[in-house]
Amino acid sequence: MQKRSIVPIVYILFLLLPIYWLVAMSFKTTNEILAGFSLFPQTFTLENYKTIFTDPSWYWGYINSILYVSINTVISVVVALPAAYAFSRYRFLGDKQLFFWLLTNRMAPAAVFALPFFQLYSAVGLFDTHLAVALAHCLFNIPLAVWILEGFMGGVPKELDETAFVDGYSFPRFFATIFVPSIKAGVGVAAFFCFMFSWVELLLAKTLTAVAAKPIAATMTKTASSAGYELGLLAAAGTLTIIPGAIVIYFVRNYIAKGFAMGRV
Amino acid sequence: MKTENNKGWFFVAPVLVLVAFNALIPMMTVVNYSVQETFGDNVFFWQGLDWFQQILRSDRFHSALGRQFLFTFLILIIEIPLGIAIALSMPRKGFWVPVCLVLMALPMLIPWNVVGAMWNIFTLPDIGLLGYFLNHVLGINYDMTQDPLAAWVTIITMDVWHWTSLVVLLSYAGLVSIPDAYYQAAKIDGASNWSVFRYIQLPKMKTVLTIAILLRFMDSFNIYTEPFVLTGGGPGNSTTLLSIDLVKIALGQFDLGPAAAMSLIYFAITLLVSWLFYTLMTKDDLN
Numbered sequence: 060m061q062k063r064s065i066v067p068i069v070y071i072l073f074l075l076l077p078i079y080w081l082v083a084m085s086f087k088t089t090n091e092i093l094a095g096f097s098l099f100p101q102t103f104t105l106e107n108y109k110t111i112f113t114d115p116s117w118y119w120g121y122i123n124s125i126l127y128v129s130i131n132t133v134i135s136v137v138v139a140l141p142a143a144y145a146f147s148r149y150r151f152l153g154d155k156q157l158f159f160w161l162l163t164n165r166m167a168p169a170a171v172f173a174l175p176f177f178q179l180y181s182a183v184g185l186f187d188t189h190l191a192v193a194l195a196h197c198l199f200n201i202p203l204a205v206w207i208l209e210g211f212m213g214g215v216p217k218e219l220d221e222t223a224f225v226d227g228y229s230f231p232r233f234f235a236t237i238f239v240p241s242i243k244a245g246v247g248v249a250a251f252f253c254f255m256f257s258w259v260e261l262l263l264a265k266t267l268t269a270v271a272a273k274p275i276a277a278t279m280t281k282t283a284s285s286a287g288y289e290l291g292l293l294a295a296a297g298t299l300t301i302i303p304g305a306i307v308i309y310f311v312r313n314y315i316a317k318g319f320a321m322g323r324v
Numbered sequence: 325m326k327t328e329n330n331k332g333w334f335f336v337a338p339v340l341v342l343v344a345f346n347a348l349i350p351m352m353t354v355v356n357y358s359v360q361e362t363f364g365d366n367v368f369f370w371q372g373l374d375w376f377q378q379i380l381r382s383d384r385f386h387s388a389l390g391r392q393f394l395f396t397f398l399i400l401i402i403e404i405p406l407g408i409a410i411a412l413s414m415p416r417k418g419f420w421v422p423v424c425l426v427l428m429a430l431p432m433l434i435p436w437n438v439v440g441a442m443w444n445i446f447t448l449p450d451i452g453l454l455g456y457f458l459n460h461v462l463g464i465n466y467d468m469t470q471d472p473l474a475a476w477v478t479i480i481t482m483d484v485w486h487w488t489s490l491v492v493l494l495s496y497a498g499l500v501s502i503p504d505a506y507y508q509a510a511k512i513d514g515a516s517n518w519s520v521f522r523y524i525q526l527p528k529m530k531t532v533l534t535i536a537i538l539l540r541f542m543d544s545f546n547i548y549t550e551p552f553v554l555t556g557g558g559p560g561n562s563t564t565l566l567s568i569d570l571v572k573i574a575l576g577q578f579d580l581g582p583a584a585a586m587s588l589i590y591f592a593i594t595l596l597v598s599w600l601f602y603t604l605m606t607k608d609d610l611n
Contacts, residue, residue, distance in 0.1 A: 066413035070492075071427050074485060077446040078430065080453045084445060096456045138338040145335035150326040157336065164347050166594045168546035168587075170567040174574055175350030198346035201339055259435045261549050276435045290445060297438040304433025305426075312422040 078301070084294035092290045107295035117296065120275030123189065124258065125303065127272065130193035132253040135200040136208075136246060140239065143208035148220070161202040169262045172198075177266050187269045195263045200253040207252060211245025244314045251311045258304060275300060357584035375585035384569070385586065389593075392545065392566040399483050399544045404537060406484070407491025411499055412525070414492075425496075428489040440553025443482045468555060472562035479551045479563055486550065487540060494536040498529035534605045541601060545594055566590055 084092055085107055086100040111117040145151070146158060176195055177186070185191040219241065223233040239246065265277040279296050358375055360368040379385050414424055434442070449455040449467045458466040468475040502524065510520050548567040551557070557564035557572070564572070570590065574583035 063413040064415065066410055067415075067424055070410050070488075071424065074428065074431055074489070076453065077442050077485065080446045081442045092451060096451050096460070098453075134342070138342060141335040142339040145332035148326060149329040149332035149335075151328070151330045151332035154332060157340070161339070161343060163595060163598075164343060166542045166546070166598055167347070167351075167591055168548065168567050168570070168594070170546070170548050170570050170574075170587075172350045172354075173571070174580070174583075175353035176346075178353060179349050194342070195346060197342045201343055205339060255433055259433065261435060261437045276437050279437065279441070293441060294445065297434075297441055300435050300438050301430070301433065305430065308426050308429050308433060312426050 081294050082298050084290060085298045087291055087294075089289055089291040104291075107291045108299075110292060111295055111299065117275075117278060120273060120278035120296075121299065123268070123272050124264075124274040124276070127189040127192040127196070127264070127274070128254055128257040130189055131196045131200060131257045132250050134193060135197055135204045135253045136250050139201055139204035139208055139249065140246075141234075143205045143212055144234070144238070146205065146209045147212040148217070158205075161205060164202050165199050167198075169260070173262055173266045176263060180267050186267060187271045189272045191267045192264045192272060192274070193257075195267055196257045196260060200256055203252055203256065204249040207249045208242070208245050211242045211248070215241055247311050248314050251307055254307050255304065354584045354587050357580045358588055359581075361581055371581060375581045376589065379582055379586045379589060385589075387561070388564055388566050388569040391562075391564065395479070395547075395565055396541060396544045398480055399487075400537065400540055402480070402484055403488045403491050403540060404533070407488050407536065408495050408529070408533075410488070410492045411495035412521070414496055416500060425493065428492055430489075431486050432489055436549035437553045439482065439486055440550045443478065443485075443550075443554050447478055468559075470559060472559055475555050475559060475563050479554060482550060482554060483544065483547070487543070490539065491536045494532040495529050498532040499525060502528045530605075534602070537605065538598060538601055542594060542598060545597070 083098075083100060086103050086105070087097075088102060088104050088106065091097065091101055146154060180186050180191045180195070185194070215238070219237070220233070223237055224230075228237070261274070261276040264274040268274065268277065275296065279293060279300075356368075359371055359373070361371045415421055431439070444452075446452050447455045447466075447468060449459050455466060458464045465471075466474050468478045506524050507520070510524060515523075546567060547565060548571065551563055551565060552568050552571075555563045557568045567590075570583060570586055573579050573586065
């Protein structure tokens with residue numbers, strides 16, 4: 060154990076403290092929470108979780124969120140793959156400007172777009188569907204996916220393409236059976252980031268849904284205010300929102316650092 | 325290196341269509357609102373640039389903008405050096421690397437309103453872990469619903485908690501790409517830790533740090549959900565950042581024209597500052 064490893068350890072403890080508190084609260088009854096401070100749950104209860112797993116208005120929030128996040132991840136990665144290929148292999152009219160324009164979409168505050176998005180998706184009849192949220196999140200996820208994938212593709216030598224074409228591969232066959240598998244890690248990292256940014260976003264997801272596709276994050280804000288101040292329930296719901304992210308991150312743990320570093324500036 | 329091939333446009337067409345659908349149409353709606361006045365019923369009157377003048381002259385906008393710049397400045401000045409320091413002290417290989425990375429990335433995967441709610445119950449004066457500790461163990465009078473300074477410290481701490489890991493992961497990625505030979509050469513030359521950092525590690529981290537600073541700037545400048553859930557902009561207006569103010573005007577008061585004009589000014593400022601950062605940080609590469 061080196062002396063300097065104290066820094067990451069202290070940092071990770073700092074990160075885990077608020078999470079611990081959330082998890083600890085989720086096992087307390089609301090009465091215990093409000094009665095006073097206790098470091099550990101005194102009367103350990105699973106009641107909060109039981110409420111969430113048995114009440115459709117709660118657990119559908121999770122299903123809705125997972126649905127639109129998955130749709131968004133698939134759309135983003137699938138359309139970003141050929142685009143990233145073009146950016147990494149070809150020079151075409153306006154390519155640099157286009158690339159920059161794509162990135163500027165990350166800079167627009169979601170608050171700016173909330174109302175126009177509502178009107179746009181109402182106008183095309185998609186309001187309150189999973190597809191609406193999935194498409195809206197493409198605004199910031201597609202540029203990101205293109206950016207990450209382009210970085211990974213840049214690391215694949217051009218000779219791979221040329222050899223395949225000499226061997227008589229058609230483009231689609233080469234792309235699907237040789238090229239994409241050779242950047243598997245990149246696809247994983249891009250999918251991870253799309254999942255992450257779609258999962259954590261609330262403002263657009265809340266604006267574009269009412270009942271049928273309502274995300275869990277919105278369910279939480281509503282129930283917390285209408286049912287008084289159900290802190291235990293809120294904490295349990297919050298704890299459950301951490302789990303999908305934790306699962307996804309586990310799969311890309313070895314590539315995550317690399318994924319961040321990819322892509323040109 | 326690259327082939328000249330305008331077929332590239334076919335490859336980017338789907339991306340273009342999807343992003344343009346989401347970016348251009350809403351943006352045009354905003355532009356439309358920004359130059360018109362409405363009294364409801366979808367009746368609009370031409371208003372010219374009045375809203376822009378009104379916003380640019382309003383004290384409310386100036387103070388929200390000031391708070392926003394202060395927030396972003398503090399965030400960058402804390403998170404970037406802290407992130408670099410943590411990345412430098414992380415192990416380079418072995419069992420603990422993925423463990424560290426996964427634990428550090430965890431805060432970034434929590435929905436933003438949950439982050440706000442989590443920090444809310446963490447800092448409640450009498451029943452939150454931090455709030456209880458500060459008030460009853462250290463004896464500091466801490467209540468962020470009353471004290472603007474406490475509210476500021478809390479939102480800054482929350483953002484440091486939430487996003488420093490992004491800087492850590494990026495810097496770390498830059499660090500592990502440095503070949504061992506560089507360090508060995510530095511050792512032979514008897515270089516101090518500082519000069520290793522200054523002349524080997526920092527230059528190698530430059531690209532990823534540019535990404536880190538740009539991303540942190542954009543995201544902290546556009547931050548909405550977390551401070552909104554945590555403080556609601558209060559006490560008073562002390563933590564009403566730009567986007568919180570914008571949503572108050574747009575959805576709270578339904579002043580579409582001023583809100584749209586403010587959106588465009590807001591977006592223009594973000595673009596301008598991002599461009600400045602980008603040009604300054606990549607200046608050396610071009611020469």
